[in-house]
Amino acid sequence: MEKRVILAVTLSIIVILVYPMILAKINPNLASPIQKSQVVEKQVVVENNIDIETKEAEFVNVLPSDAVTKNISTDKYDLDITNIGGSVSRILIKDSKRKSGITLVTKAVRSAGILSIDGKGLLSGMSSQVFQIHNDTQTFSLENNELKLEKSISFLKDKYGLDAIIKITNKTTISQDLSFDITAGSNISKNELYETRYIELDIHYKDGTVKKLTGNKLLVYNRLYKNDIDWIAFKNKYYTIIAKPGFDSKGIFTKDVAGEPALGFIVEDDKIIAGETRVYKINFYIGPMEIKELEKLEFGFTKVLNFGFLTSISLILLSILQFFYSFLHNYGVSILLLTLCINLFLYPLTFKSLRSMQKLQELQPHMEKIRQENKDNPAKLNKEIMELYRRYKVNPMGGCLPMILQMPVFIALYNTLGRSVELKNAPFLWIKDLSMPDAFFPLGFNIPLLGNAINLLPILMIGAMILQQKISQSATGSSQSEQQKLIANIMPVMFGFIFYSLPSGLVLYWLTSTVVTSSMQFLIYRHR
Amino acid sequence: MFLKKVLKHSIIFYHNYLSPLMLCQCRFHPSCSQYTLLAIEDKGIFFGLLKGLERVMRCNPFSAGGYDPYK
Secondary structure, three states: OHHHHHHHHHHHHHHHHHHHHHHHHHOHHHHOHHHHHHHHHOOOOOOOOOOOOOOOOOOOOOOOOOOOEEEEEOOOEEEEEEOEOOEEEEEEEOOOOOOOOEEEEOOOOHHHOEOOEEEOHHHOOHHHOEOEEEOOOOEEEEEOOOEEEEEEEEEOOOOOEEEEEEEEEEOOOOOEEEEEEEEEEEOEOOOOOOHHHHOEEEEEEOOOOEEEEEHHHHHOOEEEEOOOEEEEEEEOOOEEEEEEEOOOOOEEEEEEEOOEEEEEEEEEEEEEOOOOEEEEEEEEEEEEOOHHHHHOOOOOHHHHOOOHHHHHHHHHHHHHHHHHHHHHOOHHHHHHHHHHHHHHHOHHHHHHHHHHHHHHHHHHHHHHHHHHHOOOOHHHHHHHHHHHHHHOOOOOOOOOHHHHHHHHHHHHHHHHHHHOHHHOOOOEOOEOOOOOOOOOEEEEEEEOOOEEEEOHHHHHHHHHHHHHHHHHHHHHOOOOOHHHHHHHHHHHHHHHHHHHOOOHHHHHHHHHHHHHHHHHHHHHHHOO | OHHHHHHHHHHHHHHHHHHHHOOOOOOEEOOHHHHHHHHHHHHHHHHHHHHHHHHHHHOOOOOOOEEOOOO
């Protein structure tokens, strides 16, 4: 019997050890963040862009020396507009809640620049033409014998939003076909470790379907022809560029520009008669994936939030946390209150099982008798004991339902803590960031499995679980078998291991939950 | 048939190695996993699992628990 437990422990440890290795195998990007920057430095990338006629020294990642950039600074953004191609080449988001600023888009030039246009006929080679930047407004324009192309951006007040308007005037004497690509997102930052796996393009269609592109699928030249696009979101872990076209886009393109994905809308065969001006409008949301900020734009952009397969539960938890946060201004305290709420909700179940555990003591004499009678037949002994429980309507085991009920909440909370920008860098007591291990005492070196810091919360949690066991053991009397005792002793340590590198907010949840249950236990037993 | 085998072995694996590590213990005899094994053997994968699920749902502090053989 003991062998089984030892085997189980060994297996679990093997799983914990091997899992990161498998993870590194599956996604090699994660393992070597240094390599990534080398790719960025690569200057020329071969392009297999057949559709678009322009093929000059187009995908060089540096601007010529005569390039002019204009810097615009608002209360939410600090961005650069480049005259070559007339596009937005750098976007810094001012995010006062977390950091002073995060550069979401860097060095996006030529066709990777946001709002850059590349097309056929009239619009060929536009991404490397020189635009005139008008100093007083956020407008940049280009005019030649055949057309006038004007792009302007306007910022929304107190929102992470901006509207872009592109005007194309046909100056020729014949009607023309307008076919072009507008870049809506590129070079999104991935500063944090492991962030590459969160880079994603979501295409939301008007019929409610969503198409998601990740990883290498974003880095191939691809034209997805499907119209009725509602909006697209290009995102990393915490920030996003959402673009909602105000025109009928025929599809979405993705391509690789100097090792970084660039993507945008396809416009095809729009007839423009001589002298006509066409207007293309795009509503942008460029900012953190924060519910409150996304809601401000009223386009249903909150659908960009994705916390895995339990997103709906995660969103409920997040809104409860935000509710507490709105008057307590600390997410650590909010997690404590959330834990209390969940425990209150499960109180009837817990109370019931604690009560029956206590009643069990009264049955001890009967138990002894049965045990003596069935000494040599363990199967019958088990059956008899269960019968006894049934007769006296007592059962020390809680059964699995409370556990199963808590499981989705636990997983959803894990996803919420790990993924929501609201909880990023949220401090509590000595914890700097509730979405990371608490790192109470940093070490200068790495311990395998445990990382480079001593985390206090998991250790406290082990203590609390041992305490809980002591309380319940004293209540039921030592009716446990040797095996059960062994399990009971190993359990907290196992949990400590599993929880050690999880977000400290999650450990805080489990710790509080354990403390609450054992206090309830203590109170109920005292009042017998 | 193959699926059934895989399923049965994963339940046996759970019973032997994972369940001792869980925080909850079954209120019944035989336990939910053994009950499900019997049910799958008897009624096939779909209905067997359904019956097992029903048993797990019953396995909560509001039920009496105790001796509850299959059938």
